[in-house]
Amino acid sequence: RTRQMRCKVRQVTLRRIPKRALLPGIATEWADARKVGLGIRQWRSAQKACLHLLPSMEIVRDGLILDVGANVGDWTAAVLAADPSVTVIAVEPGDAPLAVLEGRFAHDARVTVISCAVGAEPDYRDFYVTEHSHNSSLRQPRAEMDLLYSGEGWGASSVARVEVTTVDAITNGRPIALLKVDVQGAELEVLQGACATLTRTSALLLEVTFLSHYRGDTTFPALHAYMVERGFELANISRPFMSARRTALWCDACYTPRPD
DSSP states (O other): OHHHHHHHHHHHHHHHHHHHHHHHHHHHHHHHHHHTTOOHHHHHHHHHTTGGGSSOGGGTTTOEEEEESOTTSHHHHHHHHHOTTOEEEEEOOOHHHHHHHHHHTTTOTTEEEEOSEEOSSSEEEEEEEESSGGGOBSSOBOTTHHHHTTSOSOSEEEEEEEEEEOHHHHHTTOOBSEEEEOOTTOHHHHHHTTHHHHTTBSOEEEEEESSOOBTTOOOHHHHHHHHHHTTEEEEEEOOOEEOTTSOEEEEEEEEEEOOO
């Protein structure tokens, strides 16, 4: 009987090993979610939108978020899933992703879609439409990007003429909980057109690059210097995206106002 009991204990232990192996990761994820008052699904959405880089999720609670370079709206959707209380202004100049973006949020009163590019001043500019819409930009992609990214659609398939506005014109004096900028090389231009808005912005998420991806773009050192000059500090960064040569290409950076 004792031998049978030992066999049963061994069988139960063996059956539990796979579940036990999963518990540390799930437990950690659950604990992280609880710390910021979210469920696991909300926490996963927050991580997808890089909201975990913020000092506190309270920054966006019930706030207005500006998504500059919204593409098809994946980031906006993740933010809404993480915190349904927010409202979002999503800005996108590309015709193809814009059509998806507008259709996706057509019946969501929390989202306002604006069809234009964003820069330092109102204008009309050439917009380089690439094979993969995520790479489209007001700046021309460098030919070597296809090599660094293993051909991920960097070639310009067409050039469109688009209207350009500014962040200050879009916000029109309203306070912004979070300004997200993902404009493929035109980040500094966007920030230069947001001087008034930055004084009433609680946090920024910027996609920053560590080497030039577009002609005339601005990489991380200059962007960081600009943010420091405007009274912000680097609060957090995401894990960098690495090239095939194991060099850092880009990451997401979170900036918050520097305490006086």
